[in-house]
Amino acid sequence: EVQLVESGGGLVQPGGSLRLSCAASGFTFRSHWMSWVRQAPGKGLEWVATIKEDGSIKYYVESMKGRFTISRDNAENSLYLQINSLRAEDTAVYYCATVSYYKAEHWGQGILVTVSS
């Protein structure tokens, strides 16, 4: 069974940084593209970033470029999202997902990031 478990969220002050993690199991992690998707409270879904199986290619939604960094460790079956200079508008539930041909097949349960002073 595919399992994706996000961690690392919480309350952060504006301007701070956070590193989200996603632990993968139940499938061959190193063979899958992976993505982060976020959802602000009461709002819709928003793609954040995608990374190739070996980490050699990374794509970001334009508004996320510069402050967000997606990475992975295939030896640890883990996906990461580093977010710097956090803003109130980054408050959201962040999901990790397996991606295949631009569809998100399996999703984690999500982790809440709250940016507030």
Add this chain to the structure above:
Amino acid sequence: QSALTQPASVSGSPGQSITISCTGTSNDVGGYNWVSWYRQYPGEAPKLMIYDVTNRPSGISSRFSGSKSGNTASLTISGLQPDDEADYYCSSFTPINNIGVFGGGTRLTVL
């Protein structure tokens, strides 16, 4: 990148059929057959329901079907059931960011 356009809400009675539209441009929905649909219950993660415009993942009921005409994709749910009540999101690949773009979401109410 603008979100794809979905109706904010649709409703139907048990047993009826409903269709949710998802309108984009020739740069996303109209240009590629990589349109997918997701169902999300409150407080839960989204679930893939339709991919590549018309395909259903294993385990998804045949009551769910997808189609596309020009720049508009559609999700049809036939034989509405109470547990179909949820939010539904479409998504399409776009070469603008090589990732994708979501629609704003549609709240389905089963009356």
